[in-house]
Each structure stands twice: as C-alpha cells, then as structure tokens.
Amino acid sequence: MKKETVMDNAQLLERGYRFGQELLAWNSHDNKRQMPWKGEKDPYKIWLSEIMLQQTRVEQGLPYFEKFIAAYPTIRQLADAPDQEVFKLWEGLGYYSRCRNLLATARYIAYELDGIFPNKYEDILALKGVGPYTAAAIASFAYNLHHAVLDGNVYRVLSRIHGIGTPTDSAVGKNLFTTLAQAQLPDGKAAAYNQGIMDFGATVCKPLPECSTCFFADDCVAFQTGRQLALPIKEKQLQVSDRFFFYLVLEHEGKVAVRQRQAKDIWLDLFEFLLIETPEPASWQLVAAELEHAWGLSPESYQRVGTRYVVKQRLTHQLVHLSFERLALNHTIELPQLQWADKAALENFPFPKAIKEYVLAEL
DNA sequence: CACTCGTGGAA
DNA sequence: TTTCCAAGAGT
Numbered sequence A: 001m002k003k004e005t006v007m008d009n010a011q012l013l014e015r016g017y018r019f020g021q022e023l024l025a026w027n028s029h030d031n032k033r034q035m036p037w038k039g040e041k042d043p044y045k046i047w048l049s050e051i052m053l054q055q056t057r058v059e060q061g062l063p064y065f066e067k068f069i070a071a072y073p074t075i076r077q078l079a080d081a082p083d084q085e086v087f088k089l090w091e092g093l094g095y096y097s098r099c100r101n102l103l104a105t106a107r108y109i110a111y112e113l114d115g116i117f118p119n120k121y122e123d124i125l126a127l128k129g130v131g132p133y134t135a136a137a138i139a140s141f142a143y144n145l146h147h148a149v150l151d152g153n154v155y156r157v158l159s160r161i162h163g164i165g166t167p168t169d170s171a172v173g174k175n176l177f178t179t180l181a182q183a184q185l186p187d188g189k190a191a192a193y194n195q196g197i198m199d200f201g202a203t204v205c206k207p208l209p210e211c212s213t214c215f216f217a218d219d220c221v222a223f224q225t226g227r228q229l230a231l232p233i234k235e236k237q238l239q240v241s242d243r244f245f246f247y248l249v250l251e252h253e254g255k256v257a258v259r260q261r262q263a264k265d266i267w268l269d270l271f272e273f274l275l276i277e278t279p280e281p282a283s284w285q286l287v288a289a290e291l292e293h294a295w296g297l298s299p300e301s302y303q304r305v306g307t308r309y310v311v312k313q314r315l316t317h318q319l320v321h322l323s324f325e326r327l328a329l330n331h332t333i334e335l336p337q338l339q340w341a342d343k344a345a346l347e348n349f350p351f352p353k354a355i356k357e358y359v360l361a362e363l
Numbered sequence B: 001c002a003c004t005c006g007t008g009g010a011a
Numbered sequence C: 001t002t003t004c005c006a007a008g009a010g011t
Helices: A002-007 A010-029 A043-052 A058-071 A075-079 A083-090 A097-111 A121-125 A132-143 A152-162 A171-183 A190-203 A284-295 A343-348 A353-362
Strands: A241-252 A255-260 A274-278 A302-314 A318-329 A339-342
Touching: A010 A152, A010 A171, A010 A190, A043 A058, A043 A097, A043 A132, A058 A083, A075 A097, A083 A097, A121 A132, A132 A190, A152 A171, A152 A190, A241 A284, A241 A353, A255 A343, A274 A284, A302 A353, A318 A353, A339 A343
Parallel strands: A241 A318
Antiparallel strands: A241 A255, A241 A274, A255 A339, A302 A318
C-alpha cells in the first residue's frame, strides 16, 4: 500500500526523470572517476570486478582485480585453477564464500555453457554468487539491458533526492527502492546511468555529502529540508559478540600442523592451526588440560617455545580474540584433517588476515 | 526473512 | 576508541 502511495506520486516520478537526465549529463562531462573496468564489455571482467566489489571499497578491491586478471586472463583459465591457488589470491579480501562461488560459476560457464557468458538477466541472476545488484550491473554494463542497480550508493541517493525516510534495511524499504530505482532508469541508458549514479554516490552524494557541488541541490528534497545528513534511514543495529580462539602451533622437525576450516562459520575453507575455542579467555592451564584430554598431548610430549602472541580481529558480527602458543612436539601426531606443512610452504596456504600476520611475524 | 558472512578506512 | 559502512548474497 505504502509503495503504491509513493509510486503514484507524479511529482516523485517527474523528479526521478529530471534527476536521470541531469545525472547522464553529469556523467558525460563532470564524472572524473576512473576505474580499469570502466567501459569494459568483456562480461568476464565485469563479473569478476562486481563480485570483488560486493561490500568492498573500490580501493580495496582494485589490486585483487589486477592480480586475478594477470593470473587468469580468461574465465577458462580461472575455471582450471586449483581451489587453494585461487583462495590464496583472494586471501585478505574477506567474505570468502564469494571466492567459492566465483570458482563454481567459472567452472559452470567454462564447461556447462561452453565458455559463453549468459546474456539474459534471469540467467545471469541464476549464477552462484550473483544477486539482484550484480545481475543488474552485468546485464547493463555488458549488454546495456534495462535493469537498474541498487546498491548502498543508490539507496543513499534515492532516499535523499526524494526525501524518503523508509528504512532501507527493511523489507518494505527494499521493495520500495527497488521499484523506484527501476522506474526512473532512463530508456536505453542503463549502462551510463548505472555507472553514473554509483560514481555520483561515491564522489558527491557521499555519507557526508558535498551538496555545494551537487547539480541537483535545488531539486533535492533532503537538501531543501536540511535532512541530507539524516538520510538514508537504517533501523537495524548489529550485535557484536566476543569469541576466544586459542591456537596451538604444533611444530616438529621444521614442519607445522595446519588444517582447513570446514564448519559453517567464519573463515570457511581458509586454513588455521589446531584450535581450542572457549566461551571466556582461557588460561594456559585450561588449554593444557584440554590438549591432553582431547588429543592425548601430555605436558611431557611437547615444549612451549617462543612467546604468547595475542591479537584481536574485528569482523562484522564478531570480535575474535586470538592467542597463539608455539609447541615443539617430541613426536609427530596424526589428527583428523591435520596436515604437516614445511614452514616455507605456509605461504601457499590461504589464512585469515590475523593468522597470516602471525605467520609472517613469528614463523 | 533475519541473520551471517571480512577487512579497511574515515569520522 | 568506537562506530559506521562499503559496487550484497546465501541461507
């Protein structure tokens, strides 16, 4: 009901049309933002860049894009790469399910679709790791199909120019802005408009906006009513919980024991050391007891070497407290999913950022 | 569908 | 220091 109330507003639609025309002019003459994939028509490169930029700043994702294109110039080369090699290239970029889905989709296109990237919106949307935003981005940039992108920039721009206070992180808000974004997409200009509105949101209509340089300030409802800093509205506040990871870095004859995370949890598919997780900060006594109880490692079977290494890693919903303790074993042991790697070979394993930093600093 | 999945930079 | 949030998607 609310959606129709807004969409039936002729004033809003007219404002949206005017914004589209002025945005296209701005994009042609005043948009100075440059990115290596801008104007790119190779769907592989567009797809790769869009996956990498999900919830990721351009400056952070750009070096990864360059690395991937250098290593895998074509989608078939990506499809043929070993998992661990690709994860190693993705290491540090975060949201590692993107990497898993990237590989699955590359192999699907290379071998099920004979290397031909889909060119219909519904087929693009069906790809693993591709949602409404990425499908619209690929469809418009590669094929100029009439699909409007809706990302954080677009939410911000639309909520401000129209003065819409409906929370963008609500179901109602998502439907409303999806409909509105599509409704004001200029005919035949999907690629330029989509690129323009995201650049506009990133360089002018930023969280802290530069309204004095904005071409639309005179028509912007938020600016005219002094609400540009209050929009968009988000209603949900995220909860951050503490977790305590105690890593036992087992060493024997120049080798280190590592294993791959397999649970549906943070850092799925990445590597780590033998882990004891506790609900509260753990004392060495507690860890030593667990070490003996769970894996039969008595205090006589190892020596503590080096110093305790402690670090905190903040994730979106968690604050992980990591402790590392090096243990030199008298005898090697066999544990499920545990593999002994040469220290020099650790650089081939993809680790979470905090563990990689530990490896570089201490091993 | 509410919740979860990293990391880095800015305010 | 803490908080926000950035070219979102999967479940």
